[in-house]
Amino acid sequence: MSEQNLPSINLALCNHCTLCVTNCPENALEMTEQGPVFIDPISCSYCRDCEHLCPTAAIRAPLVVTWRAK
Secondary structure, eight states, rough: OOOGGOEOOOOOOOOOOOHHHHOOOOEEEEEEEEEEEOOGGGGGOOOOOHHHHHHHHHHHHOOOOOOOOO
């Protein structure tokens, strides 16, 4: 997955609980002093677990629907 398609992380809202890091099935996140960062963005499968687990809504993984003409 390219970095432009990754879930967005608002570090100002992060409380460093590590739920996103410890529960990422792809181990794509790492906790830093500033908060979680994607250390392996290619492995992110966009499962959205990090968004659902975040107690402060610091992580957003919006779904975008696009239409393709036939």
